[in-house]
Amino acid sequence: MATYAIGDVHGCSRTLAALLAELPMDLGRDRLWLAGDLVNRGPDSLGVLRWARDTAERMGERFVAVLGNHDLHLLARAAGVAEARRRDTLEPLLDAPDGEELAAWLRGRPLLHREGETFLVHAGLLPGWSVEEAETRAGEAEAALRGPEASRTLARYAAACERAGGRGPGHPEPGGERTDRTLAVLTLLRTVDRRGEPCFELTGPPAEALPGRVPWFEAPGRRSATGRAVFGHWAALGLHLAPRFVALDSGCVWGGSLSAVRLEDFRVFQVCCRDPGIHASRSEPPGASA
DSSP states (O other): OOOEOOOOOOOOOHHHHHHEEEEEETTTTTTEESOOSSSSSSHHHHHHHHHHHHHHHHHHHGGGEOOOHHHHHHHHHHHTTTTTOTOOOOOHHHHHHHHHHHHHHTSSOOOOEEETTEEESSSSSOOTTHHHHHHHHHHHHHHHHTTHHHHHHHHHHHHHHTTTTEEEEETOOSSSSSHHHHHHHHOOOOOOTTTSOEOOOSSSSSSSOOOOOOEGGTTTOOGGSSSSSEEEOTTOSEEEEEEEEEEEOGGGGGGGGGEEEEETTTTEEEOOOOSOOOOOTTTOOOTTTT
């Protein structure tokens, strides 16, 4: 049984189909993991989400897609607690006859998934969190997203993003509540400061981080380093393979590539973006607000 992990799809359905055609994957046996941000910015979020739901039905527990910040933005918009942003491409999904059903399916996805020593998350973990603590916090936040206070939770998430100056759902200032902090870290984190506190201003590559700030996975004493992290979210970091982490977002929605890694042997599968209307913007760092 092999595990194939795929980076941020962002509604790029043609590219996803091309990548899947390249994978020597046995749908009846292997596992398929997606690192979040299935939707938004690309041209066909509706098609990608329908594919994900249908594939999950076929594969069962061997299919895992964790929630990313753009997925939460979709849920907030579907709940009526967030406004459309300038580069949103969610209207066809929100207006679809099965849009409500798809949003409900997406709401049931996890924020963190672990098998053995390997864990999948969209963005990252704070250095002070063990994988076990992160699992506990993720479970609490998942319950909040699915429970009677879901709209409030999503509204706070959307408001935190808005306070960041309207640069998109990637740069909130997390609130003090435990759930808000958990959601911000798991779906948005790139760098931390010397105290191990989250920093959300960086969209470019690690070299552009402010003094005293480092990528979360390079923080000294990171407690989750006992496991292997698999994550997306950071297009400007790009595909990066290391013994204790796999970074999967290679900027497909910015005109780059969509990448998959077979986790057992680190074999890489990659296709260039094939979706119409996708062009890398050099006026912002790859992955800005993504």
